[in-house]
Structures are given as structure tokens and as C-alpha cells.
Ligand code: SF4
């Protein structure tokens with residue numbers, strides 16, 4: 391099975407993805423409404439996996455609900471909460487439910503979340519998880535036993551273009567691609583020049599790059615993100631721009647749209663993280679979409 | 683000897699100074715200990731001369747302080763002993779037999795030793811036994827009173843491949859193929875006071891000119907090597 395997202399990327403189409411957080415609870419009405427609305431603007435929707443180690447509905451279930459309505463989910467699966475049996479059985483489940491895109495992640499540490507006393511699993515790491523996905527596609531599980539159906543996933547991985555030291559992270563990016571990653575969805579980019587350097591570095595790996603754009607809703611949120619979200623640093627000038635704005639939300643949208651446009655030449659698509667304000671995504675992507 | 687084990691074989695009996703890694707433990711708070719012995723008027727106290735002494739959780743001094751605390755809480759202390767190595771099952775049994783009468787007289791034994799020590803004590807007596815410590819990890823001693831976990835006893839050591847810095851232990855996620863996305867300028871996402879394990883490995887391998895080791899994909903780890911309960915019998 392080749393997914394829609396995979397086809398679009400393969401044909402050189404500039405893609406847009408967005409992230410929707412599944413609910414803490416079993417009522418998915420609002421989640422589905424948001425996703426339906428977004429589907430009109432984006433090519434695929436990332437369904438996060440207990441993001442920030444905060445317990446929510448299973449991303450497998452939530453992604454399956456999207457797939458059932460004909461939407462295009464990217465099932466995010468982390469190593470934090472599942473051992474290798476659970477990872478593989480969820481992947482097989484995803485394939486059976488018509489989910490073809492997977493983003494293989496390590497997962498934020500338990501200590502960030504709302505169940506701090508829980509036992510972190512990390513039986514596999516993200517590279518080994520990608521190997522697992524590849525193995526299932528070849529009809530073999532991690533124990534070397536045959537699995538029926540041999541689900542061919544479109545597998546992606548995370549990348550952090552602004553991480554330091556970059557050469558250290560690059561070793562892992564190479565391993566991810568060797569293990570089967572076909573696309574990267576990046577951490578939020580704040581400096582398009584860094585994305586340019588990143589794209590140049592990964593070009594030989596022959597992998598699609600979907601660059602992350604984060605909607606900064608206020609100076610306070612920018613500061614919070616900087617000190618609390620692993621791997622995210624909002625540069626001071628952007629914080630100042632938000633601080634001095636009469637309407638910080640509008641300023642945030644302007645910044646995101648500006649970054650989106652500046653990043654576009656250096657990637658194959660954009661991934662918009664709107665942190666609950668998914669209704670603003672159409673405004674952020676307006677400029678890059680109209681050039682399509 | 684520079685900050686580690688002596689390079690020549692040393693036949694002296696182990697002393698506290700030469701003990702460079704150990705089972706790190708800390709005392710439970712007194713209220714919790716007293717609650718566990720609510721109905722017990724008479725208590726016999728047991729410490730350990732090895733790890734619990736160095737961690738200042740169950741050596742001579744702490745046993746004495748505990749005795750004072752129990753007396754002020756209205757308990758009678760029938761006696762005490764600091765076992766040379768409480769985890770040594772034969773020795774623990776022997777030391778308790780030497781104090782048989784005081785042990786017999788007590789309603790409960792309070793053990794200030796690691797979980798292994800508590801179990802070797804309780805295996806030798808039908809008496810109610812109370813664990814007075816929380817046992818934390820196998821630790822290196824940075825300096826007096828400062829302990830750090832460097833090894834989590836995984837049963838299949840990979841240090842040779844990682845510049846002798848253990849990602850299984852020093853990385854809170856135990857990642858084997860490089861840093862997670864939370865690494866921030868070489869610092870760990872879970873505690874910005876700590877360097878990322880993979881950053882440390884990278885620096886070490888760079889200094890040794892062996893960064894090529896970072897290119898190797900480490901396959902899924904065999905966690906069956908650390909299945910519990912561990913057992914080893916040295917074949918002769
Ligand atoms: S690899 Fe295993 S045995 Fe070696 S130091 Fe790390 S935890 Fe200990």
C-alpha cells in the first residue's frame with residue numbers, strides 16, 4: 391500500500407501536515423471536528439502519542455477514527471510506553487485499520503508528564519523501532535517469525551535541525567534512514583538558515599524533509615516552550631516581537647507564516663504545530679499554499 | 683592509585699576507603715519506621731559495616747543515633763549489632779546467633795542495611811523484621827557523601843563500544859543509538875544540570891579518534907540478560 395502522503399511527496403508535491411492532539415478521554419467529537427476542518431487545508435494529520443508523557447486516548451484508536459472517515463493520519467508511535475511486543479502488535483493493528491503513515495519516535499521522558507510515577511519502557515529506541523517497521527514490511531517480526539500481510543508502512547522519523555552539536559545528531563539521522571525512515575518531520579524551526587544547512591546535510595540521504603513550524607501564541611508561551619519543551623528554543627527577537635505586539639496571537643500567526651514562507655525553499659513540506667489553535671492553520675499556510 | 687581501583691593486586695581485607703562502588707541507600711523517615719513498629723515495644727537494631735556505613739544510612743553511628751531516636755519514642759532497645767556484610771547470609775546468621783538473647787527478647791528487628799541485607803537477616807530468624815532503608819542503586823562515589831549511578835547491571839556490557847560511558851544507565855531513556863531530540867546543547871532533556879550521555883560519549887570518542895563507532899547501528903538489546911532474580915554459581 392502506498393499512502394496518499396507518500397505519493398504526493400514522491401511526485402514532488404509540496405505537502406502540508408498538522409498535528410492534532412487526541413483527547414484525554416473517550417469523546418472524540420471535538421478531535422474529529424478539528425481534524426475534518428483541517429483536512430481541507432493539509433495533506434496529512436499527525437496524531438500524537440501521549441504527547442509530553444501526558445496520558446490521552448490511544449493514538450492508534452484516534453488515527454483509526456480519522457482513517458475510517460477517509461482522512462490521512464500519521465500515526466505517531468513512541469518507545470516510551472510500549473515494549474517490543476506492544477509496538478509490533480500496535481503496528482499490525484494500525485495496518486489492519488488502514489493506517490499507512492507512521493512516525494517512529496523515542497518519546498518524551500515520563501518525568502515531563504502527568505504520570506510521573508510510571509515505569510518508562512524504552513525497550514527499543516527510535517532507530518530500532520524503524521528497523522522493526524521495516525522488518526514487518528518484509529514479513530518478519532523482531533523474533534524472526536513470519537507475520538501475515540507484511541504491512542508496508544510509509545515510515546518517518548523526527549529530526550532537530552537546530553540541535554547542537556549537529557554532527558552528533560547527524561550520526562543518528564543516518565542510522566534512521568538506513569533503518570527505513572523515508573521522511574523527517576522536524577522539530578520547530580525558528581531560523582530558516584539552519585534549515586537550509588540541515589537540508590544540505592541530509593540531501594545525500596535521499597529523504598523527504600517536512601519542516602516544523604510552531605505557532606507562538608504569546609511571549610509567555612514562547613518562554614514556557616523554551617524552558618519546558620525538550621529541544622525547543624525560541625530566539626529572543628521573536629519573543630520581543632510577540633511582547634511588543636498589540637495582538638500577540640496575530641503576531642504569532644504573522645511570525646509562523648513568515649517562517650513558513652522562508653523555510654519553503656529548503657524542504658518538501660511543512661508541519662504546522664498550532665498547539666490547540668488549529669483553526670489558525672489556514673491563515674499560516676495561506677501564503678505557501680497559494681504558491682502551490 | 684588515581685581515583686579508581688589499585689592496579690596491583692591488593693591482599694588486604696577490604697576497608698571502607700578501598701570500597702569504590704556500592705549499593706547506595708538512604709534511611710526511611712523516622713515516622714515511617716515507627717509506624718511499621720507501632721505495636722512493638724522492644725527492638726533489636728542491625729546495621730551493616732559496608733555500603734550502609736559509607737552511605738551513612740546504617741553504620742555504627744547511625745545505629746547509635748537510631749537507638750537514641752527509638753528510646754525517645756518510648757521503645758526499649760534490647761541490643762544492636764553491625765554485621766560486617768549484611769548481604770553475606772552466613773555471616774549475618776552467625777552475628778545474630780552471637781546476640782541470641784537480645785534478639786530473642788525483641789518484638790522486632792530493625793535492619794539498617796540494603797534490601798539484600800534485610801533479606802539475609804530475616805532468612806535467619808522467624809522474628810518480625812523491619813526494613814529501615816530505601817535501597818537506591820549501585821553507585822560510584824564522587825566524593826564523600828556524593829554517589830552517582832554509572833551502571834545498572836544490564837548483564838551484557840557495551841562500555842567498550844561507547845567510550846566507557848554507559849548509555850543504558852547515564853541516559854534516562856537507555857538509548858543505544860544516539861541522543862534523543864531533547865538533547866539541548868549537550869545537556870539532557872530530563873535534567874539540564876546533567877550532560878546528555880550521548881554528548882559525553884561523543885566527546886570521549888572524539889578525543890580517542892574513534893567517532894566511527896557512532897555509525898554502527900546497535901540492534902535491539904537482550905533484556906533477558908537481566909531477568910530477575912539474578913543467580914550466578916561459579917563453576918570450578
Ligand atoms: S552496559 Fe550494562 S553492564 Fe555495562 S555499565 Fe552499562 S549497565 Fe553496566
Ligand code: SF4
Pocket residue numbers: 499852853854855856857860861862863864865866869870871872877878879880881
Ligand atoms: S538528552 Fe541524552 S541523556 Fe537525556 S534522555 Fe535524551 S539521549 Fe538520553
